[in-house]
Amino acid sequence: MEPILELKNYQAHFYTRRGIVKAVDGISFKVHPGETLGIVGESGSGKSVTHLSYLRLLPSPPLRIVGGEVRFKGKNILTLPDRQLRDLRGKSIAMIFQEPMTSLNPYMKIGAQLIEPLLIHTVMNKKDAWKKAIAALERVGIPNAEPAMNRYPHEFSGGMRQRVMIAMALTTDPAVLIADEPTTALDVTVQAQILDLLRDIQKDTGMAVVLITHDLGVVAGLADRVVVMYAGHVFEEGSAEDIFYRSAHPYTLALLKSTPRIDVPQGALPVIPGMPPDLSRLGKGCPFYERCGYHMDVCVTEFPTSHQFGPEHESFCYLERPPQ
Amino acid sequence: MSSEVMTINTTTIAPPIQEDDSAGVSLWKDAYHRLLKNKLATFGGLFILFEVFICIITPWIAPYGFDTQNLELTLAKPSAAHWLGTDTLGRDLFTRLLYGGRISMMVGFLASMVSVIVGVVYGAISGFIGGKLDNFMMRVVDVLFALPFVFLVIILMVFFGRNIFLLFVALGFTQWLTMARIVRGQVISLKEKEFVEAARSLGISNWGIIYRHLIPNTLGPVIVYLTLTVPSVILDEAFLSFLGLGVQAPMASWGTLISNGVEVMEIAPWALLFPAITLSVTLFSLNFLGDGLRDALDPKGAKD
Amino acid sequence: MGLRYLLGRLAVMIPVFIVVVTVVFFMIRFAPGGPFDSEKQVPPDILKNLNAKYHLDEPLVQQYLRYWGDLSRFDLGPSFKYANRTVNEIIAESLPVSAELGLISLVWALLIGVTAGGLAALKPNSMFDYIPMSFSILGICLPTFVIGPLFVLVFAVWAGWLPVGGWNTWQDRILPSLTLGFAYAAYISRLTRGGLMEIRSQDFIRTARAKGLSEGRVIVKHALRGGLLPVVSYLGPAMAGIISGALVTEQIFNIPGLGRFFIQSAVNRDYTVVMGTSLLYFSLIFVANFLVDIVYVFLDPRVRYE
Numbered sequence: 001m002e003p004i005l006e007l008k009n010y011q012a013h014f015y016t017r018r019g020i021v022k023a024v025d026g027i028s029f030k031v032h033p034g035e036t037l038g039i040v041g042e043s044g045s046g047k048s049v050t051h052l053s054y055l056r057l058l059p060s061p062p063l064r065i066v067g068g069e070v071r072f073k074g075k076n077i078l079t080l081p082d083r084q085l086r087d088l089r090g091k092s093i094a095m096i097f098q099e100p101m102t103s104l105n106p107y108m109k110i111g112a113q114l115i116e117p118l119l120i121h122t123v124m125n126k127k128d129a130w131k132k133a134i135a136a137l138e139r140v141g142i143p144n145a146e147p148a149m150n151r152y153p154h155e156f157s158g159g160m161r162q163r164v165m166i167a168m169a170l171t172t173d174p175a176v177l178i179a180d181e182p183t184t185a186l187d188v189t190v191q192a193q194i195l196d197l198l199r200d201i202q203k204d205t206g207m208a209v210v211l212i213t214h215d216l217g218v219v220a221g222l223a224d225r226v227v228v229m230y231a232g233h234v235f236e237e238g239s240a241e242d243i244f245y246r247s248a249h250p251y252t253l254a255l256l257k258s259t260p261r262i263d264v265p266q267g268a269l270p271v272i273p274g275m276p277p278d279l280s281r282l283g284k285g286c287p288f289y290e291r292c293g294y295h296m297d298v299c300v301t302e303f304p305t306s307h308q309f310g311p312e313h314e315s316f317c318y319l320e321r322p323p324q
Numbered sequence: 325m326s327s328e329v330m331t332i333n334t335t336t337i338a339p340p341i342q343e344d345d346s347a348g349v350s351l352w353k354d355a356y357h358r359l360l361k362n363k364l365a366t367f368g369g370l371f372i373l374f375e376v377f378i379c380i381i382t383p384w385i386a387p388y389g390f391d392t393q394n395l396e397l398t399l400a401k402p403s404a405a406h407w408l409g410t411d412t413l414g415r416d417l418f419t420r421l422l423y424g425g426r427i428s429m430m431v432g433f434l435a436s437m438v439s440v441i442v443g444v445v446y447g448a449i450s451g452f453i454g455g456k457l458d459n460f461m462m463r464v465v466d467v468l469f470a471l472p473f474v475f476l477v478i479i480l481m482v483f484f485g486r487n488i489f490l491l492f493v494a495l496g497f498t499q500w501l502t503m504a505r506i507v508r509g510q511v512i513s514l515k516e517k518e519f520v521e522a523a524r525s526l527g528i529s530n531w532g533i534i535y536r537h538l539i540p541n542t543l544g545p546v547i548v549y550l551t552l553t554v555p556s557v558i559l560d561e562a563f564l565s566f567l568g569l570g571v572q573a574p575m576a577s578w579g580t581l582i583s584n585g586v587e588v589m590e591i592a593p594w595a596l597l598f599p600a601i602t603l604s605v606t607l608f609s610l611n612f613l614g615d616g617l618r619d620a621l622d623p624k625g626a627k628d
Numbered sequence: 629m630g631l632r633y634l635l636g637r638l639a640v641m642i643p644v645f646i647v648v649v650t651v652v653f654f655m656i657r658f659a660p661g662g663p664f665d666s667e668k669q670v671p672p673d674i675l676k677n678l679n680a681k682y683h684l685d686e687p688l689v690q691q692y693l694r695y696w697g698d699l700s701r702f703d704l705g706p707s708f709k710y711a712n713r714t715v716n717e718i719i720a721e722s723l724p725v726s727a728e729l730g731l732i733s734l735v736w737a738l739l740i741g742v743t744a745g746g747l748a749a750l751k752p753n754s755m756f757d758y759i760p761m762s763f764s765i766l767g768i769c770l771p772t773f774v775i776g777p778l779f780v781l782v783f784a785v786w787a788g789w790l791p792v793g794g795w796n797t798w799q800d801r802i803l804p805s806l807t808l809g810f811a812y813a814a815y816i817s818r819l820t821r822g823g824l825m826e827i828r829s830q831d832f833i834r835t836a837r838a839k840g841l842s843e844g845r846v847i848v849k850h851a852l853r854g855g856l857l858p859v860v861s862y863l864g865p866a867m868a869g870i871i872s873g874a875l876v877t878e879q880i881f882n883i884p885g886l887g888r889f890f891i892q893s894a895v896n897r898d899y900t901v902v903m904g905t906s907l908l909y910f911s912l913i914f915v916a917n918f919l920v921d922i923v924y925v926f927l928d929p930r931v932r933y934e
Binding site: 460463464466467468469471472474475476478479481482483555559562563566567568569579582583585586589590593596600603604607608611 | 636637639640641644648655765768769770771773774777778780781785792865868869871872875876879880891894895897899902903906909910913
């Protein structure tokens with residue numbers, strides 16, 4: 001199946017006074033229609049910047065897209081003129097964000113905000129758009145959808161606001177939904193609800209979902225495939241099972257081991273020593289070098305090449321065999 | 325296949341990246357350095373210091389008495405004898421400018437002190453006690469904010485005479501509102517901070533807390549706004565003097581000089597320009613200094 | 629809902645107003661050297677007017693209530709200096725002039741301020757930003773009584789384009805209103821720039837962009853409303869400032885407005901005119917602020933639910 005979204009060697013840097021921050025430095029992965037791809041990484045790994053940058057949602061200086069391709073339905077969108085990218089954005093590729101509390105315009109009723117994508121991207125008139133928006137609200141589980149259209153964001157709780165955001169993204173029937181830490185700011189119980197909702201919607205619409213998060217638990221429940229990112233690079237890519245049960249990269253392993261579990265008795269929680277690197281002072285080698293328990297001399301010289309560990313399972317590390 | 329326990333390797337071959345050596349600098353030192361980097365603010369500060377110095381030594385450097393008239397030489401252009409020319413009564417403008425500066429600056433600083441005292445007390449009480457009293461006190465401030473106090477000062481001047489002491493106090497009263505708000509804000513945010521709880525749990529009394537914790541932490545913003553209040557007061561005083569309601573003849577402040585200058589500006593523009601420029605540069609300097617202080621003391625760090 | 633907020637504001641405004649009126653009343657009565665100081669030599673015809681008007685033989689409380697009665701009929705009493713003129717007459721003659729000056733100044737302030745600030749926000753750190761913002765520092769720091777004479781020097785005396793003073797032709801209106809409005813244009817331009825820039829970095833603007841809206845639509849439909857709120861809030865103090873700034877402007881440009889009469893009365897110690905005019909000004913300011921509050925409630929839905 002052709003991927004609906006594909007990144008090839010994508011590089012995006014920030015040119016700042018203190019130096020060039022290589023936020024995204026040559027990443028590649030694919031998203032297939034109907035699947036959920038989880039992108040996991042700590043803060044600073046570049047997981048959000050990746051998508052914000054190719055959607056041109058970041059100020060451009062200081063950001064500069066330095067290389068690579070981003071293909072949507074086979075076409076490289078990096079070279080599209082702004083106008084055409086804007087047509088894609090919000091219509092075919094929708095994005096929702098982490099902070100539902102601040103991501104909606106507090107001065108506008110949610111109805112007005114909900115119909116906006118429709119009014120811009122389609123030829124629907126206001127009445128029809130209004131109806132579709134109400135339907136979307138109902139789909140995401142907002143009670144009393146019709147009167148809700150005339151309410152303001154601050155009248156809703158965090159979880160409800162996130163649902164509104166999802167509804168807003170769905171109205172145009174996008175092919176890909178990029179969800180940037182959609183549950184991080186929410187309570188655990190609400191998290192579960194939102195994730196269920198996403199799964200549900202995906203089943204109905206066949207939309208692809210890119211789920212960006214630092215929380216492995218979130219990924220475990222929802223993702224078909226997973227990409228692990230660190231310091232602007234992809235370290236490992238594979239099916240959810242590959243990553244969780246057969247992970248081949250020291251970083252992934254370390255992440256998994258440092259995740260608290262309630263089903264297994266544990267002693268002290270193993271921790272990855274050190275701190276994430278300064279992205280403006282990266283060398284050519286593996287950025288995880290200093291914190292890696294398995295590092296070798298060769299790791300400093302050049303970023304590791306890819307090793308296949310399964311039909312879809314790829315890891316970027318010089319280790320011949322997966323560590324235990 | 326040997327099963328290895330993942331060894332946590334802490335020795336590294338490449339040296340770890342060195343961060344800037346920030347070995348805990350005190351807030352004041354840090355602020356001082358940041359202030360110095362701000363050229364406008366530093367210039368402003370230096371200029372003010374220079375002016376204060378000049379004000380102090382005025383009696384010794386003024387070439388004439390501020391009231392000495394020379395009816396032969398009215399509205400003379402700047403010359404060697406009269407660096408800034410003379411006014412309609414032949415008085416040396418340079419001297420008048422110097423003495424006027426003394427009055428303007430003195431009124432400015434003293435009235436600001438009044439406003440600081442009133443504002444700090446009001447704000448501290450309101451913030452510390454909190455609750456309904458705080459609510460009410462701040463509502464009052466909100467409404468008073470809307471009134472142009474200049475009118476009240478004018479009224480006071482009309483009714484109670486043109487006493488310069490009264491002028492200080494009245495002007496000081498026009499500015500306390502902002503100070504009160506700021507102090508109250510600080511007190512409230514500090515009140516809730518953990519170190520106050522810690523102090524309390526160690527048994528320090530309320531007064532102890534106020535003295536040793538709240539006041540030092542409030543000093544920063546108070547100083548900033550004090551520096552910004554002074555130009556406002558100087559301006560208010562100049563405003564009043566311009567209208568003839570402030571400092572009375574034969575004393576003159578910059579406002580009076582500007583007013584005189586306006587009357588003759590078509591034939592002797594220097595009489596207007598010199599006091600106007602001096603006043604403006606002073607106001608600029610104070611404002612830049614105040615802005616700089618505000619930025620320097622802001623713990624939230626650099627702008628870009 | 630916003631009603632509660634507005635009523636809350638009124639609940640404080642009204643007592644303050646009452647206090648102000650009471651203070652005015654007592655000041656007129658008891659100020660040392662004031663009109664009713666028994667040591668003062670008051671010309672007989674004025675004295676007759678005063679006694680008749682103020683019923684000085686009545687108990688104090690009754691006088692006080694009478695004062696409120698007069699005020700409610702907008703009767704501010706006789707002038708203290710001019711035997712056959714009332715404060716109301718004087719105000720009626722000169723208020724329209726000042727009102728016109730004030731309004732034109734406000735229009736200038738908003739036009740110049742919002743445009744400059746808006747442009748600066750659209751193109752930050754460019755010439756459109758640095759130049760207007762530097763000018764705005766001038767406007768904020770320089771007092772009206774420095775700017776006014778400077779404008780006159782440059783545009784009237786040296787260039788000769790505009791008249792030096794007076795209030796007859798439309799050209800007469802230009803310099804005074806520009807002078808008065810300049811400082812407020814400066815503030816408003818900074819507020820506009822700051823407000824718009826802050827809004828721009830808000831998350832919901834990012835959401836709007838993510839939905840595919842054009843930059844223009846993002847600004848007009850999403851950023852403007854929130855971004856201009858600081859300017860709306862500022863209108864209250866701005867109007868108060870324009871009123872007091874008019875005092876100086878009318879003096880400089882020789883405009884027969886209420887401000888100039890006020891100053892003359894202050895210098896002449898015409899107590900009733902001073903007090904009456906002050907009361908009028910205070911009332912105007914209260915009303916203006918209240919109106920601004922109402923507008924604010926309309927614009928910011930979050931306030932309605934406090």
